[in-house]
Amino acid sequence: MQTILRMIQNLALKHDKIPPELIREKKIKLGLRNEDGTGVFVGITSKGQVMGYKREIQGDGTEKKIDLDGELYYCGYNIKDLVRHQQEEKRFGYEETAFLLLTGELPGREHLDIFSRELAERRHLPLGAKEIILNRPPHDDQMGSLHTTVSAMHLFDDNPNSTDIKDLSRQCIDLIAKFPTIVACNYLASSGRGKGLPDLPHPRDDYGHAENFLYMLHGRKPDRLTANLFDMMLVLHAEHGGGNNSTFTVRTVSSSGANSYMAICSGVASLSGHLHGGANEAVEGMMENIKANVKDWDDDEELARYLKRILDRKANDKSGKIYGIGHAVYTRSDPRALILEQKAEAVARKKGMEKEFELYRRIAALAPAIVLEKKGKVASANVDFYSGFVYRSMGIPKELFTPIFAMARVAGWSAHRIEEIVQGKLIRPSYYSSLPWLRRDYVPLALRKSP
Numbered sequence: 001m002q003t004i005l006r007m008i009q010n011l012a013l014k015h016d017k018i019p020p021e022l023i024r025e026k027k028i029k030l031g032l033r034n035e036d037g038t039g040v041f042v043g044i045t046s047k048g049q050v051m052g053y054k055r056e057i058q059g060d061g062t063e064k065k066i067d068l069d070g071e072l073y074y075c076g077y078n079i080k081d082l083v084r085h086q087q088e089e090k091r092f093g094y095e096e097t098a099f100l101l102l103t104g105e106l107p108g109r110e111h112l113d114i115f116s117r118e119l120a121e122r123r124h125l126p127l128g129a130k131e132i133i134l135n136r137p138p139h140d141d142q143m144g145s146l147h148t149t150v151s152a153m154h155l156f157d158d159n160p161n162s163t164d165i166k167d168l169s170r171q172c173i174d175l176i177a178k179f180p181t182i183v184a185c186n187y188l189a190s191s192g193r194g195k196g197l198p199d200l201p202h203p204r205d206d207y208g209h210a211e212n213f214l215y216m217l218h219g220r221k222p223d224r225l226t227a228n229l230f231d232m233m234l235v236l237h238a239e240h241g242g243g244n245n246s247t248f249t250v251r252t253v254s255s256s257g258a259n260s261y262m263a264i265c266s267g268v269a270s271l272s273g274h275l276h277g278g279a280n281e282a283v284e285g286m287m288e289n290i291k292a293n294v295k296d297w298d299d300d301e302e303l304a305r306y307l308k309r310i311l312d313r314k315a316n317d318k319s320g321k322i323y324g325i326g327h328a329v330y331t332r333s334d335p336r337a338l339i340l341e342q343k344a345e346a347v348a349r350k351k352g353m354e355k356e357f358e359l360y361r362r363i364a365a366l367a368p369a370i371v372l373e374k375k376g377k378v379a380s381a382n383v384d385f386y387s388g389f390v391y392r393s394m395g396i397p398k399e400l401f402t403p404i405f406a407m408a409r410v411a412g413w414s415a416h417r418i419e420e421i422v423q424g425k426l427i428r429p430s431y432y433s434s435l436p437w438l439r440r441d442y443v444p445l446a447l448r449k450s451p
Contacts, residue, residue, distance in 0.1 A: 011451060018434050026432045032243075036065050039243050039328070042429070043251065046104055047415045048241040049073040052330035067378045070330035074239050075104045083232055083339055092208040092227070094234040094408070095119060098176055101239055101415040102169070116208070122177035123203035123212065125185065126156045130200055133185050142403045143272035145186040147265055150175065154261040161259045163421050171260040172414035179410050180209065183403045184216035210234055213407070218395065225350070226394055229343055233390065236336045236383060237405055239412030243329075246270035246277070250413045254420040255427040267413045268406055277402040279384040280391070282317075283324040284398060287360070287389075289316045297359045304366050311374045324385030325367040326377065336383035337364075344386045347393045360389055 023030055032040045038053065051071040055063045072079040074097065082100075086093030095116045099107045107115060125133075132152050136145070153175070154160040159167055185200045201216035210231035214222040222230070242251060249270040254263045271277035291297070293315065294306050309315035310322055327334055341361070348357035364381040371379040391401055 007451070015434075022434060028432060032429075037328070038065060042248075042427075043242055043423075045242040045416065045419060047075060047101055047419060048239040048412065049076075050241040050243070050329045052327065052332070052334075067331035070327075070333045070335050070380075072240070072335050075100050077106070079236065079335055080339065083235060086235065087228070087232065090228070092210055092231045094209045094231050094238065094411075097235045097238050098411040101411050102172065102418070117205075118173060119177040119209060120203075120205040120212075122174050123181050123205075125178060125181050127197075128156060129153065129182075130185065130197055133182075133189050133200070134197065138190065140190050140399060142183070142186060142190070142399045143268060143277070143406070145190065146179075146182060146403050146406060147268045147272070149182045149186060150179075150268060151261055151265045153178070154259060157261075160261060163257060163259075165418070165422070168260060168418050168421060172418060175260065175264055176410050176414060179407045180213035181216065183400065183407050184213060186403075187217070187397070187400055213404075214394070217400075222394075229347065229390065230394060232339075232343065233387065233404075234408040236339065237387075237408035239409070239415070241329075242416055244276070245273070246409065247413060247416050251416050251420040252427045254417045255425060260414075260417065263417050264410060264413055267409070271402060271406050271409065277405045279323060279382075280388040280401045280405075281398055282321075283384055284388040284392070284401075286310070286316050286323045287363075290363070291356075291359070297355065297362070300362060300366060303362055304370060307363065307367055307370050308374065311370065322363075322367050322371065325364070325371060325381055326379035327382045330380065330382060331378040333380050334382040337381045337385060340383060340386045340390065341381075344390050344393075347390055351393045353389075353393060357389065360386065 018030075022028075029040045032042060034040060038055075049072070051068060051073075053068055054066050056066050058064050074082060077100070082093065082097065086096070096107060096112055098119075099105075099112065099115050129149065129152060133145070133149055136148060139145075157171065160171075162168075181201070181203050188200060201219070203212050203216060207215055207221070208227070208231065210233075211222060211227040214227060214230055240247065242248060246267040250263050250267040253266040258266075274282060290303075290306060294302055296302055306315060307322055311320055313320040341364070344360070345357060348354050364385060367381070368379050371377055388398070388401055391404065392398070396404070
């Protein structure tokens, strides 16, 4: 058996690894990326717009990528303005943000109150869903648990396969409301704190979306500063354009006419990958490695030497990546990271974590120049660089970092799903063949030689 497995592995490597020269010859946009790393336009959306560069025509007629300070817009509204006003008005903002993404318009007070009450009423899980959570085999894979439970939610929908706009809206609002409850119940069940139905948390209708999750997770009402900060984290992660991997996956699956539960599950599956949703966990692991191997955290030269070792694949996990530094679109800055850095500093002061936060800040300042020197890329700290630190300061376990990302992003996924169904075009790109021959003659089994 092992011989066959090794043969299959070797043949897969032989046939599936594509020569770089073939990619250049055929002008393949591998990963739907242009040669300079920018994304290929494959659709149009009114939901999120991510800006980190622009293209300018040069004197010789060629296009050049110009790096910019990053900007992020939700339905035309700058994320900085959304967060600033929500914070200045000392109110929770995720409900407003979800309404904006689903409808394209900011709600008035009356409609916001109605929408918030609707979310509150839909947070409760059916008894059957709780039994599924409790009866699944024990494990600690929180994204796998989330995927399983969300998939099972179609069992409790009388019309799960409808793509009528009224059913799409109902299903999406229902999933946005239930994600925090599912994440909290899954974690408590797997950690041993929820062994039976009475142990699983019950959401409270009088708490906001963010406040309610922290209450279910910790069993007590969070302080206002923590709840507001967590709410802001959900707002910052709620949407990021149609091109990020999980949202594009949701749109692709939605374009086939698949139901809402399958489509949203595909987003969860995509986000589980370490190159997408798991980045903040990777940052935390890297920071633990740096803290253990750099003696003087205040010595920029020692820090820089170690960061170069990481890029040279000689330190940390030998991946050659400084996690949390760099982004597919943002170059000079990630607006979400800039907002989060300020809030992380306030949390660090409150929690007595100033020295650790200063280490994060030093690395965020040193790494871009090192990446530019070693790889020739303009890079900066992204939102994942600080998010794990902030979650940890709230007492949130590392296993929940990515499920919380999904809990926030489900609003964006839902908005893009509805938009994709309305646009109604099956996503079906083309692939060139990598085989050097046009066709192969079939050889009868008795005459074949083993490869």
